Amino acid sequence: MYQISEIKLPPTSSIREALRVIDKGAMKIALVVDPSDRLIGTLSDGDIRRGILAGLGLEDAIETIY
Numbered sequence: 647m648y649q650i651s652e653i654k655l656p657p658t659s660s661i662r663e664a665l666r667v668i669d670k671g672a673m674k675i676a677l678v679v680d681p682s683d684r685l686i687g688t689l690s691d692g693d694i695r696r697g698i699l700a701g702l703g704l705e706d707a708i709e710t711i712y
């Protein structure tokens with residue numbers, strides 16, 4: 647079993663880090679949270695794939711996907 651804290655990321659995290667979190671988590675998503683730990687949204691590998699196809703790099707922040 648995993649902890650929710652293991653799949654939470656701030657929007658400034660890199661796409662590479664988000665992929666690590668998604669790969670590690672059982673739900674295969676990352677939860678994007680603000681500094682107050684409030685949910686901003688979810689991020690899936692499909693979201694990342696579309697971002698990369700649109701020209702984003704692995705070091706770009708996940709906030710560029712929204």
